[in-house]
Amino acid sequence: MTLDTVVEDIREQARARAEEIREEADAEADEIIEEAEADAEEIRTEILDDAERQIEQEREQRMSSAKLEAKQSRLEARRDVLQSVRDDVEAEIESLSDDERRELTGALLDAAAAEVDDGATVEVYGRAEDQELLESLAAEYDGFEYAGEFDCLGGVVVESTESRVRIKNTFDSILEEVWEDNLREISDMLFEQ
Incomplete structure (x- = not known):
């Protein structure tokens, strides 16, 4: 074998090894990208779920607060009506x-x-x-x-x-x-x- 043939064999092996390394690197890069995309999707889903839970919790708190305010308003209105009735009774007594x-x-x-x-x-x-x-x-x-x-x-x-x-x-x-x-x-x- 001539030196040129040996050099050419070494080059061919080097090219083949480089191609093999490139393919492995591409496969590894694809795997890393897939994992990153899966992680990103999982994080996005968690963030959306958390946001939905927070929205639901705030909605429930606001509903609860609104119901409490409405109940307090009703009770206050009832107290006012009862006091008005009592005032009327006292006025009737005063005017006997x-x-x-x-x-x-x-x-x-x-x-x-x-x-x-x-x-x-x-x-x-x-x-x-x-x-x-x-x-x-x-x-x-x-x-x-x-x-x-x-x-x-x-x-x-x-x-x-x-x-x-x-x-x-x-x-x-x-x-x-x-x-x-x-x-x-x-x-x-x-x-x-």
């Missing part, structure tokens, strides 16, 4: 006719007198506008006398000086008791669903 006021106040004073010891000195308090009425009613009982005003819608507050008993039979206290006892029924009537 003289005869109705006398009858009711007398009944409340009778009930209070029944709880006080006989012969005790009793002070009667009530609404400033009812002074004459209270003086008149107190004069019907031994030891009872009008002692001054009490901030209320009407009725009486009776104090026995001997036994330190204080009986609060005001229209306000009765309204409060009736209101509390019947609030659910009142609410149901006003807000039937």
Whole structure:
């Protein structure tokens, strides 16, 4: 073999080896690109899933917040309506006719007198506008006398000086008791669903 033939064989082997290395490199590059594309797709899918979860979570939070706000608004509106009804009832009580006021106040004073010891000195308090009425009613009982005003819608507050008993039979206290006892029924009537 001649030197030219040996050189040519070596060149041919080198070309073949270079081609083989290039093919391996191309295959390895293709594999790396495929893996990178698969990783990129997986990352993209994870990011999209995370974004969808965040969007859903924010939507649920906003819905929950909106429902809570709506519920609070309804409750506030109900409280306002109930307060308006109570204000109307108080206005009706304040505008009772003289005869109705006398009858009711007398009944409340009778009930209070029944709880006080006989012969005790009793002070009667009530609404400033009812002074004459209270003086008149107190004069019907031994030891009872009008002692001054009490901030209320009407009725009486009776104090026995001997036994330190204080009986609060005001229209306000009765309204409060009736209101509390019947609030659910009142609410149901006003807000039937």
